[in-house]
Amino acid sequence: MVTGPTLVGHLMNWGLFGVLTVQVYIYYISFPKDHWRLKGVVFFAYILEIIQIILSTHDAFRVYGSGWGNPQELDAIGLVWVSIPILDSLISSLSQMFYSWRIYTLSRNKWLVGVILMLALVELGAGIYDGVACLHLNSLIEIPTKTYKSTIVWTGAAALDEILITCSMFYYLRKAKKDSRTKRTISLLSHLIKLSVETGFVCAAVTIGGLILFVASPTTTCYEVFAICASKLFSNCFVAVLNSRVEIVGGRNAPAAEELEWAVSTGAATRKSRTAAAERGAAGVLRSASMGAAGAGARVFGKKSVGSLSRGITVEITTRRDTDVDLLEMHSPSMGTLDGESIKG
Structure with missing residues (x-):
C-alpha cells in the first residue's frame, strides 16, 4: 500500500x-x-x-x-x-x-x-x-x-x-x-x-x-x-x-446605490412634498417642489405629470433603482425580479 x-x-x-x-x-x-x-x-x-x-x-x-x-x-x-x-x-x-x-x-x-x-x-x-x-x-x-x-x-x-x-x-x-x-x-x-x-x-x-x-x-x-x-x-x-451575494462597499464591481434623475417641467401651482418607499424595480419619488401658478399642462420625461395645470417650474428628484434578479436570495417566497417579472421560489 x-x-x-x-x-x-x-x-x-x-x-x-x-x-x-x-x-x-x-x-x-x-x-x-x-x-x-x-x-x-x-x-x-x-x-x-x-x-x-x-x-x-x-x-x-x-x-x-x-x-x-x-x-x-x-x-x-x-x-x-x-x-x-x-x-x-x-x-x-x-x-x-x-x-x-x-x-x-x-x-x-x-x-x-x-x-x-x-x-x-x-x-x-x-x-x-x-x-x-x-x-x-x-x-x-x-x-x-x-x-x-x-x-x-x-x-x-x-x-x-x-x-x-x-x-x-x-x-x-x-x-x-x-x-x-x-x-x-x-x-x-x-x-x-x-x-x-x-x-x-x-x-x-x-x-x-x-x-x-x-x-x-x-x-x-x-x-x-x-x-x-x-x-x-x-x-x-x-x-x-x-x-457570492456579498458585495464590497466601494469595490470595483459594486453597483451604484441609486440613480438620481432630475426633471424640470411646468407643474402644479401649490407647493407639495411626496415621500414613497421604493420597492425592488420601482421608482420612488423623494421630493417634489413646485413653484408658480396654475397654467399649461406639464410633462416629466415625456410623460404627463399628475396635478393641475401650471405656469411655474417644478423640480423633481427621483430615485430609480435598477431592476435585477437576486438568484441567491432565499429568505422570502419571491426570488427577485428579472426586468420587472417576478421569479417565484
Missing part, C-alpha cells in the same frame, strides 16, 4: 476544512435574514464536515502516529468505511439537492429536476451500501475487489449529476442573461454563470479523477487523495455560491 498519497489527502482535507470554516463564518455574519431552512442546510453540512475531519484525523494519527511501522495498522479499515463513502455521498447529495431547487426556480422543469434528484439518491444509496460493505472487510486492499461495483455506481452517479447540474445552470442562466435588458442584471448573471461553471467543473473533475485512479490503480491508495477531501470541495463550492 502506498502511504504518501493518503497523507497528502489528509493534509488537503485539513486545508479545505479551514477554508470552509471561513466561508461559513462569512455566511453567518453576512446573511442573518436568510430562511431558517437554508441556514439549517449550511450548518448541517458544516457539522457533517466536522465529523468527517475528526474521523479521518483519527485514522491518520493511527497510521502515521501511534501505529507507525505496524503493517497491520497501515492496511486496517479503521473508520474509512464511514468517513469516505457514507459522509462523502451524504454531503455531495445534499449540495446537489440544493442545486436542483435552484434549477427548478430558474426553469420550472420538473423532469430535469427529477433526474438530478434521482441521481443524488442513487449516489447516496450506493455510498451507504459501499460503506456498510467496507465495514465487513479485513483490509484496505480488499476494497477494490469486494466493493468495485458499488464504488463505481456511487462515484459515477456523483460525477454525472455534477455535469448535469453545471450544464443546466449554464444554460438557464445564459438564457436569462440574453433576455435581460438592465446592466445590473446582466452583470449579476455573468458572475453567476462564471461561478456555477467553475464550482461545477471542480467538483466533477475531482470525482472523475478519483474514479479513474480507483479503476486504473486499485492496488494503491492514490484514489484516496481525491476521496478524502471530496466532501470538503462540495461543501466549499456550495457555501461559495451563497456567499
Whole structure:
C-alpha cells in the first residue's frame, strides 16, 4: 500500500476544512435574514464536515502516529468505511439537492429536476451500501475487489449529476442573461454563470479523477487523495455560491446605490412634498417642489405629470433603482425580479 498519497489527502482535507470554516463564518455574519431552512442546510453540512475531519484525523494519527511501522495498522479499515463513502455521498447529495431547487426556480422543469434528484439518491444509496460493505472487510486492499461495483455506481452517479447540474445552470442562466435588458442584471448573471461553471467543473473533475485512479490503480491508495477531501470541495463550492451575494462597499464591481434623475417641467401651482418607499424595480419619488401658478399642462420625461395645470417650474428628484434578479436570495417566497417579472421560489 502506498502511504504518501493518503497523507497528502489528509493534509488537503485539513486545508479545505479551514477554508470552509471561513466561508461559513462569512455566511453567518453576512446573511442573518436568510430562511431558517437554508441556514439549517449550511450548518448541517458544516457539522457533517466536522465529523468527517475528526474521523479521518483519527485514522491518520493511527497510521502515521501511534501505529507507525505496524503493517497491520497501515492496511486496517479503521473508520474509512464511514468517513469516505457514507459522509462523502451524504454531503455531495445534499449540495446537489440544493442545486436542483435552484434549477427548478430558474426553469420550472420538473423532469430535469427529477433526474438530478434521482441521481443524488442513487449516489447516496450506493455510498451507504459501499460503506456498510467496507465495514465487513479485513483490509484496505480488499476494497477494490469486494466493493468495485458499488464504488463505481456511487462515484459515477456523483460525477454525472455534477455535469448535469453545471450544464443546466449554464444554460438557464445564459438564457436569462440574453433576455435581460438592465446592466445590473446582466452583470449579476455573468458572475453567476462564471461561478456555477467553475464550482461545477471542480467538483466533477475531482470525482472523475478519483474514479479513474480507483479503476486504473486499485492496488494503491492514490484514489484516496481525491476521496478524502471530496466532501470538503462540495461543501466549499456550495457555501461559495451563497456567499457570492456579498458585495464590497466601494469595490470595483459594486453597483451604484441609486440613480438620481432630475426633471424640470411646468407643474402644479401649490407647493407639495411626496415621500414613497421604493420597492425592488420601482421608482420612488423623494421630493417634489413646485413653484408658480396654475397654467399649461406639464410633462416629466415625456410623460404627463399628475396635478393641475401650471405656469411655474417644478423640480423633481427621483430615485430609480435598477431592476435585477437576486438568484441567491432565499429568505422570502419571491426570488427577485428579472426586468420587472417576478421569479417565484
